[in-house]
Amino acid sequence: MTDVLVFGADSLVGSHYAATATRAITAAGRVDPRTVGLRVAGFRPVELDPTENVERMIREAPEPVVVNFAASTDVDAVERQRPAASDPPEVSPAFRVNALAPEAMARATHASGKQLITLSTDFVFDGIHGPYREDAHPGSVSAAISWYGWTKAEGERRVRAADPSAAIVRVAYPYRARFSGKLDFARRLVAHRRSGTLPPLFTDQTITPTWIPDVSRAIDHLIDRRASGTFHAASPEATTPHAFALELFTQLEGTPPKLAEGSVADFLRRPGAIPRPQHGGLIGDRLATQGVALTSWVDGIQAFLREGGGT
Numbered sequence: 457m458t459d460v461l462v463f464g465a466d467s468l469v470g471s472h473y474a475a476t477a478t479r480a481i482t483a484a485g486r487v488d489p490r491t492v493g494l495r496v497a498g499f500r501p502v503e504l505d506p507t508e509n510v511e512r513m514i515r516e517a518p519e520p521v522v523v524n525f526a527a528s529t530d531v532d533a534v535e536r537q538r539p540a541a542s543d544p545p546e547v548s549p550a551f552r553v554n555a556l557a558p559e560a561m562a563r564a565t566h567a568s569g570k571q572l573i574t575l576s577t578d579f580v581f582d583g584i585h586g587p588y589r590e591d592a593h594p595g596s597v598s599a600a601i602s603w604y605g606w607t608k609a610e611g612e613r614r615v616r617a618a619d620p621s622a623a624i625v626r627v628a629y630p631y632r633a634r635f636s637g638k639l640d641f642a643r644r645l646v647a648h649r650r651s652g653t654l655p656p657l658f659t660d661q662t663i664t665p666t667w668i669p670d671v672s673r674a675i676d677h678l679i680d681r682r683a684s685g686t687f688h689a690a691s692p693e694a695t696t697p698h699a700f701a702l703e704l705f706t707q708l709e710g711t712p713p714k715l716a717e718g719s720v721a722d723f724l725r726r727p728g729a730i731p732r733p734q735h736g737g738l739i740g741d742r743l744a745t746q747g748v749a750l751t752s753w754v755d756g757i758q759a760f761l762r763e764g765g766g767t
């Protein structure tokens with residue numbers, strides 16, 4: 457079995473991979489994931505910003521495969537780092553973590569003949585014509601996508617240029633039944649419903665939520681195939697936040713609740729609103745044709761509840 461060096465092993469998505477992988481995982485990052493109960497074979501401390509140590513670590517690592525889940529993912533916090541037009545993007549720490557660090561990883565894997573798989577997002581798209589296939593072009597107008605999406609798109613571009621044999625796995629609104637580190641799309645809905653703070657849910661936004669165990673299976677498959685290029689791991693059927701929540705609470709409570717409806721189009725028209733894809737989502741043709749089954753959002757909700765996500 458191939459040993460794997462994992463950046464972001466304590467992340468929402470990455471900790472599922474680290475916890476379920478059949479391969480020996482060595483975590484690299486700021487926090488030893490064993491301190492939060494994850495069983496990994498080893499830990500190497502590293503800060504992604506600045507990137508010099510990342511590159512050296514990968515070149516010297518014995519593991520032939522590197523999987524990168526690490527990123528600055530707080531869309532609101534990252535937006536506050538959007539540089540002025542007169543400033544270079546490097547002034548933004550999120551740009552350094554989301555674009556320069558993956559590029560450094562790709563330089564190192566290319567130079568040392570290792571395999572790189574790095575995670576990305578449907579937020580690279582402007583959300584005008586989604587759901588998007590793997591070969592669709594990310595948004596090209598910076599103001600039309602979030603600064604988070606822009607930094608991730610730039611990371612993708614730099615990874616492809618530095619290591620053409622790298623694989624990029626995009627996910628969208630990832631969710632899982634349990635994770636103590638932070639809420640996700642589905643567990644946030646449950647938490648808001650519990651506390652009576654559920655906001656109006658968008659009926660005019662297209663999303664394809666990712667059942668996180670699919671990502672772990674997809675990554676194992678890509679390692680086995682030593683695959684290159686871009687892959688989408690997301691629900692094969694699109695939905696809206698309102699329809700997803702309605703199905704979730706109908707399955708959880710036994711009867712369809714009345715949920716307040718909202719409009720992402722109205723939301724995006726508000727002054728200062730952070731751009732996000734209205735007609736977003738991902739079409740995972742490449743994984744599906746290679747035999748990696750992706751979980752539909754309705755089946756994902758069933759699995760989520762079966763695994764205790766509603767408790």
Ligand SMILES: NC(=O)c1ccc[n+]([C@@H]2O[C@H](COP(=O)([O-])OP(=O)(O)OC[C@H]3O[C@@H](n4cnc5c(N)ncnc54)[C@H](OP(=O)(O)O)[C@@H]3O)[C@@H](O)[C@H]2O)c1
Nearest residue numbers: 464467468469486487503504505526527529575576577627
């Ligand atoms: N969550 C979503 O809604 C979503 C949606 C689409 C795509 N994605 C993508 O999926 C991947 C995983 O996202 P996630 O939500 O699972 O991540 P997450 O839970 O927010 O965790 C982020 C990870 O990045 C690490 N990290 C951040 N800055 C770092 C730095 N300067 N040096 C070292 N490590 C650093 C964090 O380490 P510490 O623990 O030390 O902070 C943590 O392990 C990312 O590529 C993300 O863009 C996420």
